[in-house]
Amino acid sequence: MARRDAARPRRSAGQLEGEILSALWAADGPMTAIEVQAAVGDDLAYNTVHTILTRLHCKGQVHRLGPAGRSTYKPAKGAAEVAAEQMRAVLDTGADRGEILMRFVSTLGAAEEAALRAALDAEGS
Amino acid sequence: MTVSVYLPLLVSVVLAVSVRPLAKALPPRLGLWVLTAAAVIAGVGTVWTSLLLGSLLVDDIPAFDAAERLVPVDDMMSLGAAAFLGTGAVRSCLAVRRLLHTRRRLRRLNAMPGGELLVVADPRPDAFAVPGSRAGGGRVVVTQGMLRALDAGQRRALIAHERTHLRARHSIALSLAELAAAMNPLLVPVRRAVGFLSERDADEGAVAVAGSRRLVAEALAAAARARSASAAASPLAPGFHQFGVVDRVSALLAPEPVTRLRHVWIVGAMTLLAVGAAFDATRDFAWIVQILLRH
Ligand SMILES: [Zn+2]
Numbered sequence: 001m002a003r004r005d006a007a008r009p010r011r012s013a014g015q016l017e018g019e020i021l022s023a024l025w026a027a028d029g030p031m032t033a034i035e036v037q038a039a040v041g042d043d044l045a046y047n048t049v050h051t052i053l054t055r056l057h058c059k060g061q062v063h064r065l066g067p068a069g070r071s072t073y074k075p076a077k078g079a080a081e082v083a084a085e086q087m088r089a090v091l092d093t094g095a096d097r098g099e100i101l102m103r104f105v106s107t108l109g110a111a112e113e114a115a116l117r118a119a120l121d122a123e124g125s
Numbered sequence: 126m127t128v129s130v131y132l133p134l135l136v137s138v139v140l141a142v143s144v145r146p147l148a149k150a151l152p153p154r155l156g157l158w159v160l161t162a163a164a165v166i167a168g169v170g171t172v173w174t175s176l177l178l179g180s181l182l183v184d185d186i187p188a189f190d191a192a193e194r195l196v197p198v199d200d201m202m203s204l205g206a207a208a209f210l211g212t213g214a215v216r217s218c219l220a221v222r223r224l225l226h227t228r229r230r231l232r233r234l235n236a237m238p239g240g241e242l243l244v245v246a247d248p249r250p251d252a253f254a255v256p257g258s259r260a261g262g263g264r265v266v267v268t269q270g271m272l273r274a275l276d277a278g279q280r281r282a283l284i285a286h287e288r289t290h291l292r293a294r295h296s297i298a299l300s301l302a303e304l305a306a307a308m309n310p311l312l313v314p315v316r317r318a319v320g321f322l323s324e325r326d327a328d329e330g331a332v333a334v335a336g337s338r339r340l341v342a343e344a345l346a347a348a349a350r351a352r353s354a355s356a357a358a359s360p361l362a363p364g365f366h367q368f369g370v371v372d373r374v375s376a377l378l379a380p381e382p383v384t385r386l387r388h389v390w391i392v393g394a395m396t397l398l399a400v401g402a403a404f405d406a407t408r409d410f411a412w413i414v415q416i417l418l419r420h
Pocket of ligand 1: 102103104286287290323324327
């Protein structure tokens with residue numbers, strides 16, 4: 001699989017939007033486009049970051065603060081709070097138990113935690 | 126009836142027993158659909174042959190006198206088949222209701238404004254894919270707590286993972302496997318294996334986008350640790366999983382991907398056996414009915 005590791009494929013617009021939005025949500029406060037570019041932590045061009053921020057702003061997912069050229073961006077919170085209620089309603093139905101809902105990871109038991117550490121360390125050294 | 130009538134049940138048992146090692150060796154994308162097909166066919170096949178067995182309870186003696194090839198079916202066997210059918214029917218109704226209920230709730234999450242990524246203002250780390258009603262639809266739902274627990278590369282892996290679930294339409298396979306397992310409880314381990322292979326497939330999708338197997342493995346570990354730390358502090362339901370994060374991390378870090386196409390053929394052969402047996406049993410049954418009608 002070393003072949004795959006060498007060549008990084010270009011990411012789709014949807015993927016990039018997700019990455020930039022999630023970088024803003026992970027941050028403590030508003031960020032400039034340059035800070036976002038650094039927070040996405042990859043070889044993304046500044047222009048690409050700016051274009052996507054503008055698109056997210058148009059869709060109402062991101063607030064833009066300050067004058068053009070030195071604007072900062074922060075995520076729009078309203079929908080996220082409604083989403084939190086909706087999510088709890090979904091999880092209360094037990095949707096996550098029938099595996100219909102595809103959860104990223106489950107919780108770990110003590111034995112699994114140790115096995116996980118061993119698996120990661122064995123390869124990493 | 127001949128032994129054929131019991132073969133779909135036997136195939137279900139063999140699948141249930143062998144599915145764990147099978148799932149670890151199957152190529153994820155192909156494997157999850159092959160296993161789903163096997164589960165559906167074994168499920169429907171068992172229900173069908175149980176129906177045949179159950180209906181022989183009515184009157185089977187003269188028919189078996191006339192047809193020497195066919196072994197009579199013990200009434201206990203027929204009763205067992207009827208009980209199996211009854212449980213399966215109740216379980217299926219419950220499963221369909223649960224699926225529809227969940228879909229309705231999920232539709233509300235899907236209808237929220239915004240883009241494909243829906244961030245939830247919740248400090249507990251969680252992330253999942255909410256399937257849409259058409260190809261390319263659906264949302265990636267991630268809590269703020271999860272985003273804060275990961276670094277940039279790990280967030281990239283997480284988003285790519287969930288997007289793979291949506292584009293590969295894993296929810297269809299999971300729903301079908303869920304229904305098969307409801308019809309025939311023996312297939313519950315197969316449903317879990319389909320879940321595991323969906324996760325494996327999504328992990329490979331994340332590798333393709335993030336460009337590193339190790340990075341995806343670390344994202345899984347970071348997310349699982351964050352979730353566990355939060356679960357310890359709050360009553361977050363722990364996932365019960367036959368296959369866990371550890372198996373996925375091991376698969377990502379294995380020096381050689383251990384997928385074997387041969388295993389696809391094994392599952393395929395078992396499925397064909399179940400289909401053939403169900404047809405054979407149906408033919409026997411038709412014959413019995415014919416003889417019964419003549420008397
Ligand atoms: Zn997943």
